[in-house]
Amino acid sequence: MSNLEGIPDTQDVTAGGSGPEIVSAESPADDQAGTLTRKTIRREQRMVLLKSPGFIIGALIVGFWILSAIVPGLLTQYGPKEFLTIPARTSPGADAWFGTDQVGRDVFSRVIYGARPILIVAPLATGVAIVVGTALGLLMGYYRGWVDEILSRIIEAILSIPVILMAILVVFTFGQSRPVIIGTIAVLFVPAITRTIRSAAIAESQLDYVTSAKMRGESGTFIVTREILPNVTGLIVVELTVRLGYAVFTYATLAFLGVVGTNISDADWGVDVSQNYTAIVSDVWWPTIFPALAIASLVIGVNLIADSIDKALKS
């Protein structure tokens, strides 16, 4: 499902298709039995989530990397740019758990410190994208009209180019700095999120509770923020975690392609893979494979969490 839209876009169909179902299945119950039922449902969903093995494993993996990003010094004694006394290209062993890289730095320390850039960029970009995408999706889905038509066409245009390619173009145009990277990933994720939320909002708008709010004479703002938004929260949470996985994917790939503008001596998983992968042919696999596995584990962790939340909401 990676696409990042590329692959990134892949979960759209699932998310988009299942979203409205979840919500509409839930909302008639709300209408009939009031808020008490909704609270009970939420609590039960939370229990299901906390007991699911996928969620626990995912949370442990992601938790470990968050810890590395915040206090790397706790987990390793060497700095990411420090040269060890043992020779370069030492294979993994007691002296250096993950070996040393081609210039003699500790691979384990670089993997631990490398969690930071990706865990700064991915959540920030996803957060911005979710806020903007949700707002746009709700407004477009509730009000429809010509603005919706035009924005939908623009969204289609952006989605028709693989996210990675688009990201490279944008970063190239506006310069390779961290704010640009975050902004680029955020902007490129907005269309997919908007599309999902928009179709959910359209489905919600046709339900009785929205009609009755309109009859009561509530304002559009009230209906969108107080009536529709609470009913699509579950979908937003799923979308948030799914996109977070894609954001990790996108940042790692951009770093590998060398367009994130970090200094190549800074610890960054994608950059480290790109600096070392040619040495695989000469059997020096560890400086490449450990950061690569770190990327894979973070993506898997986030995916496990996303999948468990989705399942819990459907239970």
Place this chain on the structure above:
Amino acid sequence: MGRFIVRRLLLSLITLFILLIIVTLIPNIAPGDPARKIAGGTASPERLASVTESLGLNDSVPTQLWNLTTSVFLIDFGESFSVAAGEPVMSLVWTALGNSTKLVLFSLAIVVPLSVLGGLVAAYKKDTWIDRTIVNTGLAFSSIPEFVAGVLLLAFLAIPISFFKVQANAPDGANILTQLQHLILPAIAVLMVYFGYIARITRAGTITALESDYARTAFMRGLSTRDVFRKHIARNALQPTVAVLGTQLGYLFGGMVGLEIVFQYPGLGSLIIRAIDRADYPVLRAGVLTVAVIYMLATLTADLVIAWMNPRARLAMEEE
């Protein structure tokens, strides 16, 4: 049906036009002098002026947009500046497109049957350990970046087993079997990335179809499982799969930059990256627009295939 196709084509043209605007704007917005990026820091003022002139940057933006639009219709983007100086841009693009097509078709030939089979089996064995293994393995691998899958395969397959090749591009003049042998590792990487996604979609479609009245009736009429699957389930269950394949084709052609770089494969993705690296705007524009056109043709074809598979979808498209 005709009206539907015309409508879809018009929408695609609008999308293409928006992209044209974006790629026209790039050299106008990008920081630094585009001519200096191409000609190098030591170039003479005359050389800089001539590069700026041939990039068309002396014209107003609307004129540039108009010129680019004509290039698209003539399929002629002039000559490359820095990727391969003096070569016609389109000859570079056609070569890269040919390579990408080879990789994409070969990957799909492996990925589609295996993933669809995986999805069908998972649906048929729903809620057993087989189902869970297929779904969870797929989930674990999906959305791992391709370059990560690529380096893992390099280290664990290409190095220990000499049958697997480090470079995806076979030496010149190699026969078709050797070429495919070189493409196996990238294709496995694509399989790792897509298996879970396609299997999941197929599984969901199949479960819906299996639980439907017509499937139950078919079983009750005493048809064998194989016949029910072949005659009743497949046609309905595979529609979402076809739709997804349509949307993923554009990505396969233009988005697998990381994979192309790991396996040193000269496809469209790496051509675009090289063009960006060396500020070769004509190559960059032609490459990006090619990817977009492929994506549009692929989604359009997917829609038509779905219409052919499902009369109800056909009706809905006509009424749209």
